[in-house]
Amino acid sequence: MENSTTQQEKILVVIPAFNEEERIGAVIGAAKKYLPQAEILVINDGSTDRTKEVSLKAGAKVIAHAFNLGYGVAIQTGYKYAVRNNYQYVLQLDGDGQHDSAFLPQLLSKLKETDNDIIIGSRFLSGKKYSGSFVRLIGIIVFRKLVSTLIHQRVTDPTSGYQGLKKQVIEFYCHDFFPNDYPDADVIFILHKVGFKIQEIPVIMYERKGGRSIHSGLSPLYYIFKMMLSLFVNILRKIPDYKI
Amino acid sequence: MPIRLKIFVVYIGLTILVGIIELVRQRKLKEEYSFLWLLTGITLLIVTLKYDLLVWITQFIGAELAINTLFFLGIIFLMLLSLHYSIKISLLTTQVKNLTQKLALLEGEKEESSEKV
Numbered sequence: 001m002e003n004s005t006t007q008q009e010k011i012l013v014v015i016p017a018f019n020e021e022e023r024i025g026a027v028i029g030a031a032k033k034y035l036p037q038a039e040i041l042v043i044n045d046g047s048t049d050r051t052k053e054v055s056l057k058a059g060a061k062v063i064a065h066a067f068n069l070g071y072g073v074a075i076q077t078g079y080k081y082a083v084r085n086n087y088q089y090v091l092q093l094d095g096d097g098q099h100d101s102a103f104l105p106q107l108l109s110k111l112k113e114t115d116n117d118i119i120i121g122s123r124f125l126s127g128k129k130y131s132g133s134f135v136r137l138i139g140i141i142v143f144r145k146l147v148s149t150l151i152h153q154r155v156t157d158p159t160s161g162y163q164g165l166k167k168q169v170i171e172f173y174c175h176d177f178f179p180n181d182y183p184d185a186d187v188i189f190i191l192h193k194v195g196f197k198i199q200e201i202p203v204i205m206y207e208r209k210g211g212r213s214i215h216s217g218l219s220p221l222y223y224i225f226k227m228m229l230s231l232f233v234n235i236l237r238k239i240p241d242y243k244i
Numbered sequence: 245m246p247i248r249l250k251i252f253v254v255y256i257g258l259t260i261l262v263g264i265i266e267l268v269r270q271r272k273l274k275e276e277y278s279f280l281w282l283l284t285g286i287t288l289l290i291v292t293l294k295y296d297l298l299v300w301i302t303q304f305i306g307a308e309l310a311i312n313t314l315f316f317l318g319i320i321f322l323m324l325l326s327l328h329y330s331i332k333i334s335l336l337t338t339q340v341k342n343l344t345q346k347l348a349l350l351e352g353e354k355e356e357s358s359e360k361v
Contacts, residue, residue: 061356063349063352066344080349
């Protein structure tokens with residue numbers, strides 16, 4: 001019984017990408033190697049280079065935005081695709097090769113074996129030092145403390161885009177509350193408020209080799225302001241506000 | 245209020261009212277966006293023609309000169325208008341996002357089905 005259920009389970013790996021022609025091929029290859037049973041979907045977020053052609057050649061399915069809409073919108077398009085095509089699990093990683101695909105099977109098995117609805121890959125649990133700007137590091141430290149206090153659970157890497165999600169979370173993420181720019185501590189707080197269970201596992205994230213990261217859009221000061229406001233209004237909101 | 249200033253302000257108020265109504269008539273401006281502009285024109289006319297009201301508002305808010313009250317009301321109007329547009333832009337951003345996502349998904353499905361054929 002367990003085996004037949006497992007066979008029917010559809011798994012989707014979502015990779016948002018913006019001008020990643022040099023890196024996306026290797027990311028898709030690695031994802032296919034570690035998770036051969038999954039389908040790979042690249043969300044081409046208005047790239048002006050050959051991201052789409054390289055992704056197709058590497059064996060991924062590609063959904064292309066007509067123009068660049070940002071990381072949050074790109075990843076949400078992936079969730080909407082998963083819902084339309086009835087996938088049970090979504091694993092997401094960045095298209096720039098920063099996330100080590102070797103952890104994909106671990107994310108998936110944690111989703112299947114535990115009752116947690118979302119598994120977050122944390123670079124900080126693996127003991128790696130953060131290499132971004134100082135202001136942003138302060139922001140991350142403040143917000144992970146804040147969100148850990150708010151949800152009564154230790155969260156070390158709320159900015160991580162390396163995640164595994166169950167169907168219920170994917171459906172929930174398709175609503176308009178999901179941020180257009182970068183889901184962060186505010187989304188983790190919302191998940192907790194609605195009743196989803198969250199777990200972090202250690203993963204390895206590499207430095208980006210060249211190009212511009214899809215995560216580099218927000219300036220650190222704006223990031224701090226946006227997160228403060230978002231957390232504050234989400235504390236004020238009632239749960240029914242999210243059930244759209 | 246000096247009569248020249250009164251005539252000038254009434255002229256501006258009437259021009260705004262007539263201009264806005266004409267833009268709506270020509271369908272260059274939607275009715276919902278014309279509301280705040282019409283309100284401004286009408287307010288300008290009322291406080292100019294009913295000078296006592298302007299004096300009362302001036303005393304009420306603690307301003308020294310009636311003309312300051314007019315400027316103050318003008319600034320309030322511009323702030324409300326900007327807020328109104330910010331709300332509309334937020335709504336439009338969500339709508340554009342949803343439309344673009346739907347278009348991308350449908351295009352993907354179309355490509356997939358033509359590949360199968």
